[in-house]
Structure formats: C-alpha cells, structure tokens
Amino acid sequence: MNPVHRDFFDGGAGEERTLRDNEAAFRRRRIIPRVLRGTGPRDLRTTVLGTDLSMPLLIAPTAFHLLAHPAGEAGTAQAARSAGVAMVVSMAATQPIEQIADTGAALWFQLYPQPDLDFQARLLERVTKAGVEGIVVTVDSPVLGTRTRDLRNGFTDLPPGLACRNMDGRDIAMDDRLGWPHIDRLRRATDLPLVLKGILHPADAALAVTHGADAVIVSNHGGRQLDGAIATLDALPAVLDAVGGRVPVLIDGGIRTGTDILVALALGATATLVGRPVVDGLARAGAPGVRETLETLRAQLDHALALAGAQRPAELSPDLIA
Numbered sequence: 592m593n594p595v596h597r598d599f600f601d602g603g604a605g606e607e608r609t610l611r612d613n614e615a616a617f618r619r620r621r622i623i624p625r626v627l628r629g630t631g632p633r634d635l636r637t638t639v640l641g642t643d644l645s646m647p648l649l650i651a652p653t654a655f656h657l658l659a660h661p662a663g664e665a666g667t668a669q670a671a672r673s674a675g676v677a678m679v680v681s682m683a684a685t686q687p688i689e690q691i692a693d694t695g696a697a698l699w700f701q702l703y704p705q706p707d708l709d710f711q712a713r714l715l716e717r718v719t720k721a722g723v724e725g726i727v728v729t730v731d732s733p734v735l736g737t738r739t740r741d742l743r744n745g746f747t748d749l750p751p752g753l754a755c756r757n758m759d760g761r762d763i764a765m766d767d768r769l770g771w772p773h774i775d776r777l778r779r780a781t782d783l784p785l786v787l788k789g790i791l792h793p794a795d796a797a798l799a800v801t802h803g804a805d806a807v808i809v810s811n812h813g814g815r816q817l818d819g820a821i822a823t824l825d826a827l828p829a830v831l832d833a834v835g836g837r838v839p840v841l842i843d844g845g846i847r848t849g850t851d852i853l854v855a856l857a858l859g860a861t862a863t864l865v866g867r868p869v870v871d872g873l874a875r876a877g878a879p880g881v882r883e884t885l886e887t888l889r890a891q892l893d894h895a896l897a898l899a900g901a902q903r904p905a906e907l908s909p910d911l912i913a
C-alpha cells in the first residue's frame with residue numbers, strides 16, 4: 592500500500608496515546624479459567640438486534656476501502672457474508688451501498704449526523720431500501736480528530752477517481768452543534784435499530800437509552816478522535832452499570848485476538864467490533880484476506896473458550912477476568 596494510505600489506516604490522533612492504550616488495556620487483563628466444565632464443541636453464535644452472527648463479532652465501520660484494495664467495501668462484505676458476520680458500512684465508503692449489499696452480507700450503516708436534513712433523509716431511505724439492518728450513529732466526532740500522520744504526510748484528499756459514493760457528491764459534514772435533539776430526530780426518522788457509537792461516559796450511556804438507542808458501542812474511534820480518551824475496555828464496566836441491561840453494549844478498539852474478544856464478553860459486552868485487522872486483511876489479499884482475519888479470530892475465540900471452560904459466550908462472566 593502507498594505508505595501515506597497505510598498511515599491513514601494505522602494512525603491515531605495526537606500522540607496516539609489512546610490508540611496504544613486500547614491494545615494495552617487488553618494486554619493488562621488476565622483470564623482465570625475454569626476447569627472440568629465438559630464444554631464439548633463450542634457454539635459461538637449470537638444474535639444482536641435481530642442480526643444473526645456466527646460469532647460475537649461485527650466489522651467496524653472504516654473509511655475508504657478502495658485505498659486498501661481494489662475489491663473495496665464489497666470485498667470486505669463478501670468476506671463478512673462467507674464468515675457469517677455483519678459489516679457496519681462506513682458513511683465514507685468508496686463504493687455505493689447497493690453494490691456492497693449485492694454481496695448478500697448482513698449490513699448495518701454508519702452515519703455521521705448531517706446538518707442537511709433533506710440529504711440525510713434521502714440517505715436513510717436509500718440505505719434502508721438497500722436492505723441494511725441497523726443504523727449506527729457516530730457521536731464522537733463533532734470535529735475531526737488531529738490525525739498527526741495525515742498532517743505530516745499532507746493527506747487531505749482521496750486520489751482522483753475515488754470518492755465517498757453514498758454522499759451524492761457532498762463532503763461529509765462534522766457538526767459541532769450536534770446534540771440529543773438530533774438523536775431524537777433520527778429516532779423518529781427510522782424504524783431500524785438505532786445504535787450510538789462512541790460512548791465512553793456512563794452518563795451518556797444512560798442518556799442514549801432514554802433517547803431511544805437500541806444499543807451502544809463503547810468506542811473511542813480507534814484512538815483517532817480525542818487523544819488521551821480512556822481505553823475502551825477500561826470504560827466498559829461503568830457503561831454497563833449505567834445501562835443496567837436495558838440494551839446491548841458492544842465495544843471496539845484494540846481487539847486483536849480471540850482472547851481479547853473473550854475478555855470483552857466476559858466483562859459484559861454483548862459483541863465486539865474489529866477495525867484495523869479487517870483493513871489489514873483486505874489490503875493483504877482482498878476478500879480472502881478479510882476472511883482469513885475473521886477465521887483466525889474465530890479459531891482463537893473457540894480455543895480460548897475451550898481452555899477457559901465455557902461452551903458459549905453467554906457462559907462467560909466477570910469473575911474469569913483479573
């Protein structure tokens with residue numbers, strides 16, 4: 592890959608403290624396994640907001656897949672379909688939603704709330720018609736994070752010929768006036784499950800539920816927004832307390848292995864999302880590369896469950912984690 596584009600995918604905001612800390616938070620945890628549980632073959636299947644998953648993992652929304660590989664977002668979706676997981680399609684996808692949906696993958700669509708409400712309504716209608724099963728509203732981006740590597744590299748625009756194909760020629764607006772009334776409006780605008788992505792503070796998690804969110808994603812945008820923000824795994828317990836089981840709580844950021852997934856689930860997450868490892872798989876080998884990433888995570892999770900003494904994710908509990 593062009594090293595400038597590699598930096599775009601790999602990089603974070605500021606000094607990249609949060610980017611590093613997301614992974615470090617998982618490495619700080621240890622598993623206290625149970626023994627003699629007679630698990631037999633494991634069953635990793637789960638359902639989140641009506642979407643069936645072959646394991647508790649979704650592909651996190653990431654921008655510009657055509658920069659990583661000519662297969663683009665459709666290649667990622669093809670792998671998601673064959674692995675039986677869902678893909679959250681970024682609003683900054685470089686292929687049309689209809690082309691991505693043609694793969695038959697289970698899709699959710701990620702939205703940055705747009706100040707042009709007519710355009711936003713048309714976009715919601717379009718992605719709903721294409722068959723997406725959920726809307727993921729990213730709420731951690733009133734402004735774009737300071738992407739140190741992109742600034743250093745002068746990466747400001749997509750190369751000629753590439754564009755955000757679901758934006759009808761518009762730029763994606765990040766809007767620093769966004770507030771809960773925008774979420775209320777979105778809640779009224781769609782019957783699809785509405786998921787808020789980018790929740791870290793427990794008070795916001797509670798507000799998300801009262802404003803009608805069907806799930807929240809504990810996320811710091813992979814360390815690309817507020818550098819110094821808490822690692823997602825460290826934020827998870829307080830968010831779970833605030834939500835109190837009323838809606839599923841998902842998590843992303845720093846998940847690199849099946850044992851990381853096990854740790855997140857044991858601490859109470861319903862499912863996990865993975866960003867950069869999927870892009871890495873795409874860059875390496877297109878759809879088969881993404882499939883390899885997903886199957887590696889599946890095999891690791893299955894193995895870790897066997898060794899920790901759980902047959903299925905629902906059997907995991909916080910006492911297994913130190």
Ligand SMILES: Cc1cc2nc3c(=O)[nH]c(=O)nc-3n(C[C@H](O)[C@H](O)[C@H](O)COP(=O)(O)O)c2cc1C
Nearest residue numbers: 600651652653654681729812813844845865866867
């Ligand atoms: C290259 C890249 C592009 C991203 N683009 C988006 C995006 O368009 N919308 C969004 O909500 N989050 C975006 N994210 C954040 C991811 O959805 C996710 O929160 C993060 O990547 C999870 O961390 P991980 O990469 O450590 O797994 C992006 C992340 C990366 C690395």
Ligand SMILES: CCCCCCC(=O)C(=O)O
Nearest residue numbers: 654683735763765812815
């Ligand atoms: C002005 C919007 C550019 C797309 C941002 C994609 C993204 O979220 C990222 O982390 O990169």
